[in-house]
Amino acid sequence: MSNPQKNRTTVEIYGQQYVILGKESLSHIRLVASLVDDKMREISSKNPSLSVNKLAVLTAVNAVNDYIMIKEQLERLQNELKKEKD
Known part of the structure; x- marks a missing residue:
């Protein structure tokens, strides 16, 4: 079995650099890091x-x-949709 390719990127969160490895796109990884940084600063x-x-x-x-x-x-919401279909 082949593993899906993992993306590696370096991000900065609250003044510290972290290497993040994930199967998500680089833009997604950077977005997550940015949101974490924003929340920590808030x-x-x-x-x-x-x-x-x-x-x-x-x-x-x-x-x-x-x-x-x-x-x-x-x-x-899923339960509401299910009720509407029944």
């Missing part, structure tokens, strides 16, 4: 005394919260 501006570790955890908590809310909304 949280940091409201809580400037946070350590980078705490800032990273809060950023992850925010991202997972957004993911869960969107997933629940998708499930509700």
Whole structure:
């Protein structure tokens, strides 16, 4: 079996460089990194005394919260569509 080609790119998040490897396009990887950087900077501006570790955890908590809310909304919409078809 062949593995799909992985893209490798270097991104900067909150002043640190990271090499990201993924099967998504380079533009997608850069977009994700940019959104993470933006969220970290937003949280940091409201809580400037946070350590980078705490800032990273809060950023992850925010991202997972957004993911869960969107997933629940998708499930509700899918259920509505299913009811309309029945």
